[in-house]
Amino acid sequence: MDSLHIFAPATVANVAAGFDILGFALNAPGDEITIRKTDTPGITIHNKTEFASMPLAPEKNTAGVALQAYLQHLGSEHGFEITFLKKIKPGSGIGSSAASSAAAVFGANELLGRPLERKDLVQFAMQGEKLASGSAHADNVAPALMGGFVLVRSYNPLDLVTIPVPENLYASVIHPQIELKTEDSRRVLRKQILLKDAVVQWGNTAGLIAGLFKGDYELIGRSLQDVIIEPIRSLLIPGFESIKTAALQAGALGCSISGSGPSIFTLSTSEATAQTVAKAMQQMCSQQGIESEIHVSPINTQGPRIVQ
């Protein structure tokens, strides 16, 4: 087989108390590409999505950079042609660039007979993140490639740990239609934090991991707190506090910023609650005069997949 149609999932990074070290994947939305193996070297990229702004030069395209890093590692002589069919809206904060990189390296790895395991693809997809945001983060690309919740225990060396996904855990994500650049979201953060806040934070990080292992929804909810990043970044998202309050009142276990925003995520224990939560958030966002998109999804445990 020389050509595949690939889906790669959107992802929620940080997950409240897990800044830069934790993320999970969604069943929807996601990126869809076709990827074709060619006999002549070189990467060609086509764009059939609604987003015209995508750079097509491989060295300026996240998927192109990720795929190039992968091929260099293997010493492969093959070329690839990628056609983007569907794209997560760029700048949403739910891993748009990560999904593209994941789709490309996953697809190429399948077409080459799976020389590497999924976990080992993460390092190449991280190169796409470096292009997109200036730093090679793994908290979106790791769950985009591996599915479920993934802990990035360490970056140097890269140490990825899969965390179990409790049954009946649903995410609701709202994407307020405002522009928020990842570099601005990073720039507002303070370089120094209070030790006493850090203690609260790693208590919640540990609580969230324990809650996921135990399948203890109440513990997950109590641990979905971020006392370090959210208080600063939320200032860049108009109406954040009222949207969060609406989500919690509608039954969400917890609520925080997805990645560097502006999307906001929640977790709930049923699809019905997750739908109610999404609508409550959208209504509150609308009251601020801001249009939004909502997504409701179980946690994706599969990562990228071949679309038949």
Next chain:
Amino acid sequence: MDSLHIFAPATVANVAAGFDILGFALNAPGDEITIRKTDTPGITIHNKTEFASMPLAPEKNTAGVALQAYLQHLGSEHGFEITFLKKIKPGSGIGSSAASSAAAVFGANELLGRPLERKDLVQFAMQGEKLASGSAHADNVAPALMGGFVLVRSYNPLDLVTIPVPENLYASVIHPQIELKTEDSRRVLRKQILLKDAVVQWGNTAGLIAGLFKGDYELIGRSLQDVIIEPIRSLLIPGFESIKTAALQAGALGCSISGSGPSIFTLSTSEATAQTVAKAMQQMCSQQGIESEIHVSPINTQGPRIVQ
């Protein structure tokens, strides 16, 4: 029954990346007391240990303060007579005051027909910690009362989470015979830390919790790193780096300061390795011209117990 003989375990707090939020209990050493219920109110304390310095006035004794808080909560009219038989060496950094408080409230709770669960006794034992160190920490008293590894997810409200103990996990503890006051160990810490260090720390906190749930000894070992507290506090412990290196070379999974020191703990996957590690640490300590005591123990999963 009006009188009981109680053992309460020593504990290791912080556990590298879990500063102020994580601790575990040891089978040995520990405190031993007899506790007798009397019909007239008031707490009387006797000292039959080798440590003459223990204050006997209940309001100045950690166990007395903890027991008083417990009795006030219940509105009990009973009095209690406590006799300390064995005591963990004070100032060792393995929860000497916590063991005393735990033994007292556990014993009284048994003699009163167990009106409260163990978890609910922690808040009273914390009052003993407040007397001992100036702040009501739970990372020693919680495992001293509940056994195993206990996560203090939050202090306000108090939220305690039991973490599973993998089989065949052994602790080695070395207590260099130097004086190090808890308040000094607290005072040297910086109030502000770098966000990038905090990210490394909560990656390791999360990794340690995941490793304990998975029973993944290698992950536990990789996660036993403290980039915030240990680099500062270790300066107060002569030869710390060489003792740690000796422990790791002897096969320990990881090594860090126990509580606020000066004791140093390690974890190993067999009793034989834990013994070898303890001896290697003691030899290195001796090379610095410092006497030491060593303890090797499985993780205590029971908490306090009645000695028959």
